[in-house]
Amino acid sequence: MLRILQARLKQGYRTIRYPCESPTLPTLYCGKPEWEAAKCTEGCRACIDSCPTGALSKASGALTIDMGRCLFCTGCMDNCPAGAISFSREHRLAARTREGLVLDGRAFQLAGALDEQMRRLFGRSLKLRQVSAGGCNACEADINVLNTLAFDLGRFGIQFVASPRHADGLLVTGPVTKNMELALRKTYEATPAPKLVIAVGACAISGGVFAGHDEVLDGVPTGIPVDLFVPGCPPHPLTILDGLLRLLGRA
Amino acid sequence: MRELPHVRNGQALPFGEVPELMGREFRHAITERVHAGRRVSALFGIPDGDRVMLVAVLASDQQGLLELCRTSMENGFFSLTSEIPQVHWFEREIAEQYGVVPEGHPWLKPIRFHGPYRGERDAWGRDARQAIEPGVADYFGVEGEEVHEVAVGPVHAGIIEPGHFRFQCHGERVFHLEIELGYQHRGIERALVGGPNPRTAHFMETLAGDTSIGHATAYALVMEALTGTTPSPRAQGIRAIALELERLANHAGDLGALANDVGFLPTASYCGRLRGDFLNTTAVLCGNRFGRNLVRPGGVRFDLSSEAAADIVARVRETLADVKNAADLLWQSPSVLARFEGTGAVSREDALRLGLVGPAARASGVERDVRSDFPWGAYQMHPVPSVTLRTGDVYARACVRWFESRNSAAFIEEEIATLPAGSVCEATAPAAAGHLAAALVEGWRGEICHVALTDERGRFRRYKVVDASFHNWFGLAIALRDQQVSDFPLCNKSFNLSYCGHDL
Numbered sequence: 192m193l194r195i196l197q198a199r200l201k202q203g204y205r206t207i208r209y210p211c212e213s214p215t216l217p218t219l220y221c222g223k224p225e226w227e228a229a230k231c232t233e234g235c236r237a238c239i240d241s242c243p244t245g246a247l248s249k250a251s252g253a254l255t256i257d258m259g260r261c262l263f264c265t266g267c268m269d270n271c272p273a274g275a276i277s278f279s280r281e282h283r284l285a286a287r288t289r290e291g292l293v294l295d296g297r298a299f300q301l302a303g304a305l306d307e308q309m310r311r312l313f314g315r316s317l318k319l320r321q322v323s324a325g326g327c328n329a330c331e332a333d334i335n336v337l338n339t340l341a342f343d344l345g346r347f348g349i350q351f352v353a354s355p356r357h358a359d360g361l362l363v364t365g366p367v368t369k370n371m372e373l374a375l376r377k378t379y380e381a382t383p384a385p386k387l388v389i390a391v392g393a394c395a396i397s398g399g400v401f402a403g404h405d406e407v408l409d410g411v412p413t414g415i416p417v418d419l420f421v422p423g424c425p426p427h428p429l430t431i432l433d434g435l436l437r438l439l440g441r442a
Numbered sequence: 443m444r445e446l447p448h449v450r451n452g453q454a455l456p457f458g459e460v461p462e463l464m465g466r467e468f469r470h471a472i473t474e475r476v477h478a479g480r481r482v483s484a485l486f487g488i489p490d491g492d493r494v495m496l497v498a499v500l501a502s503d504q505q506g507l508l509e510l511c512r513t514s515m516e517n518g519f520f521s522l523t524s525e526i527p528q529v530h531w532f533e534r535e536i537a538e539q540y541g542v543v544p545e546g547h548p549w550l551k552p553i554r555f556h557g558p559y560r561g562e563r564d565a566w567g568r569d570a571r572q573a574i575e576p577g578v579a580d581y582f583g584v585e586g587e588e589v590h591e592v593a594v595g596p597v598h599a600g601i602i603e604p605g606h607f608r609f610q611c612h613g614e615r616v617f618h619l620e621i622e623l624g625y626q627h628r629g630i631e632r633a634l635v636g637g638p639n640p641r642t643a644h645f646m647e648t649l650a651g652d653t654s655i656g657h658a659t660a661y662a663l664v665m666e667a668l669t670g671t672t673p674s675p676r677a678q679g680i681r682a683i684a685l686e687l688e689r690l691a692n693h694a695g696d697l698g699a700l701a702n703d704v705g706f707l708p709t710a711s712y713c714g715r716l717r718g719d720f721l722n723t724t725a726v727l728c729g730n731r732f733g734r735n736l737v738r739p740g741g742v743r744f745d746l747s748s749e750a751a752a753d754i755v756a757r758v759r760e761t762l763a764d765v766k767n768a769a770d771l772l773w774q775s776p777s778v779l780a781r782f783e784g785t786g787a788v789s790r791e792d793a794l795r796l797g798l799v800g801p802a803a804r805a806s807g808v809e810r811d812v813r814s815d816f817p818w819g820a821y822q823m824h825p826v827p828s829v830t831l832r833t834g835d836v837y838a839r840a841c842v843r844w845f846e847s848r849n850s851a852a853f854i855e856e857e858i859a860t861l862p863a864g865s866v867c868e869a870t871a872p873a874a875a876g877h878l879a880a881a882l883v884e885g886w887r888g889e890i891c892h893v894a895l896t897d898e899r900g901r902f903r904r905y906k907v908v909d910a911s912f913h914n915w916f917g918l919a920i921a922l923r924d925q926q927v928s929d930f931p932l933c934n935k936s937f938n939l940s941y942c943g944h945d946l
């Protein structure tokens with residue numbers, strides 16, 4: 192027992208003060224993409240051609256970046272001859288709608304809170320069932336990390352539970368493989384209404400790097416409406432945490 | 443023994459030089475080598491007109507060589523599994539992918555639940571257009587009074603990947619555990635054909651997300667072999683630092699998970715955080731906690747500044763000290779040891795016969811480590827001592843992780859101190875046409891094997907990935923025999939195998 196207490200002292204207090212204090216992110220961290228439209232040369236497609244997931248497009252000449260497909264690999268930035276694209280340190284990236292993730296040069300709308308009634312239901316206690324459906328385990332790992340001392344998700348009243356019947360919603364990762372479709376739908380059905388669905392990672396939002404494969408459904412399928420989209424491959428744990436807190440109106 | 447052409451780790455040779463043996467000679471070449479102590483690192487099919495070609499990559503740990511041979515057949519081949527248990531999963535995969543039947547296979551079942559990639563019927567005689575239901579297959583059955591079956595999954599209770607497990611038990615005692623995977627099948631190997639293209643490197647980093655560096659490194663070695671590129675010593679050093687950081691992060695996480703499964707919460711909670719600290723250290727290298735976008739053919743995408751290097755050394759020292767503190771609690775708690783010792787033991791003999799790799803093999807007394815047996819890059823100049831234990835139980839698998847963590851931390855520090863100056867990325871030429879390249883990397887779970895075969899335009903005609911999990915899942919099934927059902931979580935964590943890395 193004494194040893195355990197000694198170890199406890201040595202390990203110290205480690206919980207970050209998010210969201211009260213702004214977080215420290217690694218120097219090379221790449222957050223929300225940005226670009227200077229004025230620098231784009233007409234007819235240039237270098238960024239579009241280098242993107243592994245087709246996240247970039249030029250609609251009527253103007254560039255758009257779909258964060259729901261983006262792997263944040265910075266390939267487009269490296270391949271842009273004009274140096275027009277860059278990645279900011281903005282880690283707050285979650286949106287309430289799929290379209291909300293498509294950046295077209297206008298101000299990005301951060302995820303808004305649930306309506307009053309849902310907030311009264313879930314604002315102080317939200318139990319989630321996680322379903323990994325083809326995820327590579329990096330998204331899953333960074334969701335797990337929220338349960339560790341560093342983030343201590345429990346202090347916000349958010350908890351992961353073992354059964355969908357005990358849950359207020361699902362948190363889905365992975366492109367949803369055909370082999371997991373039935374299991375996902377059954378888990379959704381087993382969750383009592385009203386329920387939330389949160390899609391974490393490029394995979395769950397759009398299929399990510401696996402988009403278009405015969406073996407996957409390109410993300411959470413129709414019939415399972417998504418309430419929060421958290422982009423990234425994988426999203427930084429803070430991006431996930433920020434999205435959850437915004438949804439509950441607590442950030 | 444008849445000579446076979448061989449390559450060193452990360453070398454290529456013209457595919458025409460890989461001898462085509464008749465079915466019987468092919469089997470003979472493999473069996474006599476396995477009996478002489480070689481291992482099957484990869485055994486896979488390649489569609490070849492109406493026929494299917496099988497290629498075997500045999501690893502000789504003593505000589506550090508990879509021997510190659512191939513055979514060709516139409517609809518079936520003679521199974522080797524009864525004689526060489528370590529190929530049984532490979533044969534099931536070949537059967538499922540190409541609709542060919544390994545005759546005499548003792549337990550032929552699908553492993554990923556998808557339709558065949560060729561032909562009108564699959565190996566089980568089902569119409570190729572028929573929808574395949576995951577997990578629907580014949581299961582072992584045990585009959586008798588008081589015998590019962592426990593089935594769990596695919597969706598598990600925690601935040602982990604899906605799989606289906608069936609226990610045949612008598613009371614709490616497990617006779618047999620059957621492991622059914624395939625729920626994570628995303629069709630990656632199939633999508634690699636025709637590459638490389640802008641997605642290829644990302645596929646490699648997401649084969650198993652917790653092994654991004656390991657798989658990206660194996661891919662880089664394969665591409666460098668095919669393009670005749672030598673990365674700079676500095677790039678090799680940075681890759682090795684990243685690989686050891688990946689090992690540290692996962693080993694720390696596993697020690698915590700093991701503690702959690704015996705309800706020992708102090709170590710569980712500290713190690714969860716410490717895993718994150720190692721991941722954050724990887725992010726110092728490249729901005730991403732999993733090392734995404736760092737390793738590429740030709741070198742690495744980010745140089746290491748002296749400030750970042752000093753930061754990494756300080757972080758590794760501090761975090762390892764905390765891991766030691768947390769792990770010591772495990773070794774000093776009789777209640778923990780009582781649960782770890784003697785649980786889920788795999789004998790050395792079984793480990794050898796099943797072809798186990800990585801910490802699972804080393805915990806059972808099998809000295810097997812790609813870093814010392816087939817050294818590549820920085821490991822050629824700077825060996826990492828390998829750790830072997832004997833008892834093969836949960837305790838041994840936990841200990842291997844701690845001892846290896848210590849060695850990895852020391853390696854990182856020395857490597858940073860001696861990192862040569864220079865560029866970090868060389869341009870690569872197009873890949874050679876009609877060549878085969880093979881590479882092994884010791885990922886944190888064990889041996890990762892990548893084999894690429896190019897077509898006449900230098901595109902991938904076939905790209906084979908063997909994750910350590912592919913060799914080790916059956917080890918978990920064996921570890922559970924005669925254990926209690928309640929030991930499953932603990933045994934499972936002590937192997938900590940990848941679902942997606944298996945399902946591809």
Ligand code: SF4
Nearest residue numbers: 242261262264265267
């Ligand atoms: S950073 Fe995003 S948009 Fe740019 S190339 Fe990568 S995936 Fe495409």
Ligand code: SF4
Nearest residue numbers: 327330392393394424
């Ligand atoms: S989004 Fe990226 S990190 Fe998340 S599961 Fe998919 S491939 Fe893995």
